Amino acid sequence: xxxRGAQVTxxxxxxxxxxxxxxxxxxxxxxxxxxxxxxxxEIRMPYDEKxxxxxxxxxxxxxxxxxxxxxxxxxxxxxxxxxxxxxxxDLRIDYMRAATPGQAIRAxxxxxHVTRNVAFVRATATDDDDENPVASATGAFTLxxxx
Amino acid sequence: xxRPRPDPVQLVKQRRDSALNALVExxxxxxxxxxxxxxxxxxxxxxxxxxxxLIGNPILPALHGGVTxxxxxxxxxxxLSWSYLWEDIESGKIDPQTIDxxxxxxxxxxxxxxxxxxxxGLPRDAYARARVNRSGRRxxxxxxxxxxxxxxxLYAQATGHFLMPPxxxx
Numbered sequence: 001x002x003x004r005g006a007q008v009t010x011x012x013x014x015x016x017x018x019x020x021x022x023x024x025x026x027x028x029x030x031x032x033x034x035x036x037x038x039x040x041x042e043i044r045m046p047y048d049e050k051x052x053x054x055x056x057x058x059x060x061x062x063x064x065x066x067x068x069x070x071x072x073x074x075x076x077x078x079x080x081x082x083x084x085x086x087x088x089x090d091l092r093i094d095y096m097r098a099a100t101p102g103q104a105i106r107a108x109x110x111x112x113h114v115t116r117n118v119a120f121v122r123a124t125a126t127d128d129d130d131e132n133p134v135a136s137a138t139g140a141f142t143l144x145x146x147x
Numbered sequence: 148x149x150r151p152r153p154d155p156v157q158l159v160k161q162r163r164d165s166a167l168n169a170l171v172e173x174x175x176x177x178x179x180x181x182x183x184x185x186x187x188x189x190x191x192x193x194x195x196x197x198x199x200x201l202i203g204n205p206i207l208p209a210l211h212g213g214v215t216x217x218x219x220x221x222x223x224x225x226x227l228s229w230s231y232l233w234e235d236i237e238s239g240k241i242d243p244q245t246i247d248x249x250x251x252x253x254x255x256x257x258x259x260x261x262x263x264x265x266x267x268g269l270p271r272d273a274y275a276r277a278r279v280n281r282s283g284r285r286x287x288x289x290x291x292x293x294x295x296x297x298x299x300x301l302y303a304q305a306t307g308h309f310l311m312p313p314x315x316x317x
Contacts, residue, residue, distance in 0.1 A: 025211035028200040050179040054254060061176035062257040063220045067213025071203075074212070087204075088212040092261040 009037060016041075016079065026071050029064065033075065039111035041075035043068060046104045058101035062135075065125055066093055068107045069137040073121040076109035077141045080119065084146035089118070091139035099134045103127040109137075119143045154239075165246050166236045167191065170228050173248045180214065182221055191229055193222040195273040202270065210268025215293065218275060219305040220260055223289040226277035227255050227309055253312035255287060260307040268302050269295055285311055 016036040020026050020043070029051070035042035045068045053061025070088055077086040099105050109123035123137040153159075167186055171177055180201070185192045195201070195218045203211025231252070235241045241250070277291035287309045294301050 022205060023211065024200045024202040024205065025214055026203070050175050052175040055173045055175070055248060056253070061174070061217070061221070062260065063180075063213075063217025064176060066216035066220060066260065066262070067211065070211070070213035070216060087209075087267060088262075088264045090261065090263050091212070091216065092259060093216075094259045095257045098256075 012036065012079075016075065019078070020071070020075065023071070025067065029067060031068065031071060034106065035108075036075060036079045039076060039080045039114075040109065041072055041079050042106060042108045043072045043075060044104050044106045047102050052101075054098075057098065059098040060101075060105065062093070062095055065095070065099065065105060065135050066091070068105060069093055069109070069123050069125060069135065070139075072107035072109040073123050073137065073139050073141060076111045076121055076123070077114075077119040077143065080111050080114060080143070082114065082145055083119070083143055085142075085144035086119065087142045089140040089142060091137060093135055093137045095135050096133055099125075099127045100129070105134060111141075114143055116145070117143055162236055162239070162241070163189075166232055166241055167225075167229060169246045169248060169251055170225055170232075176217075177221055180217060180221070182218060184225060189230070189233055191226055191276070193218065193225065193275045195275070197271045197273075204267075207267060208270050210270070210273070212262075212264060212268075215264065215268050215273075215303045216260070216262045216305070218273060219262060219277075219291045219293055219303060220257060220307065222275040222293075223260075223277045223291045223305070223307050224254060224257070224309070226291070227279055227282065227287055227289050228252075230279050230282065231255075231311070252314070255309040255311050258286070258308040258310055260305060262303060262305040264303050266300075266302045271295055273302070274298075282311070287311055 051064040107125045113120040124133045125135040275293040281288045
């Protein structure tokens with residue numbers, strides 16, 4: 001990529017980061033945008049005791065993982081060059097294992113196909129053990145074309 | 148033959164309410180979202196009172212899709228645990244005086260959860276009720292519906308599969 005291209009990507013990333021920060025619930029969960037380009041996005045959610053779902057083990061509630069997956073899926077759609085806006089139509093999450101208490105969770109989402117109105121998204125969530133995902137998700141999102 | 152005299156109403160209510168409280172309180176994430184539970188007999192309704200921090204789209208504004216997913220999942224898990232405990236609550240096997248987290252079985256674990264977003268969540272209170280469609284020894288399937296102003300106009304619904312906790316005594 002040339003210097004100008006890198007600058008454009010950086011600006012887009014900055015705007016996207018501000019965009020995520022402007023979502024009150026994303027802010028409440030401490031979400032940070034790590035990557036954002038051409039139909040893919042990565043978001044990190046730090047471990048926080050207020051997100052615990054099982055007080056005996058300290059494992060984060062599945063609902064918080066869902067919120068992360070949904071935000072990341074939406075971000076992946078927004079990173080698509082044609083997207084002007086999006087909303088979730090449906091989202092299925094498979095919980096493969098409990099996230100390790102104390103570790104941040106990272107979601108990576110990829111918008112693998114878009115039609116005129118719909119974006120299809122796949123996502124995975126991992127903690128520090130990158131090889132064994134905590135959860136995976138598939139979803140359909142609306143695609144509102146840029147005007 | 149005469150049936151045994153039913154327990155006084157206060158005792159029955161106290162038993163049920165303290166069991167439901169024990170399930171809910173102590174889960175930090177339920178407190179974080181501010182979800183409350185109402186009980187009529189064995190029917191449990193969850194309420195998500197509106198707060199600014201639940202917003203996902205500040206322009207519309209609309210509830211965050213992740214909040215809706217979390218609200219539905221919390222409701223499904225509490226309903227499933229509640230229906231699993233019901234017999235023991237009614238028989239008096241669960242003692243309302245001593246009941247707390249440590250006296251309860253482990254919570255069911257979510258295997259998968261599918262949310263169907265029907266309309267955008269408005270910036271106001273939301274309600275949800277779950278139905279256990281099948282609850283076996285190991286696996287359970289739960290359906291949950293959420294609405295805001297009209298019970299018949301759902302704004303989201305979900306189905307989840309859960310792994311049941313092993314029975315308390317082996």
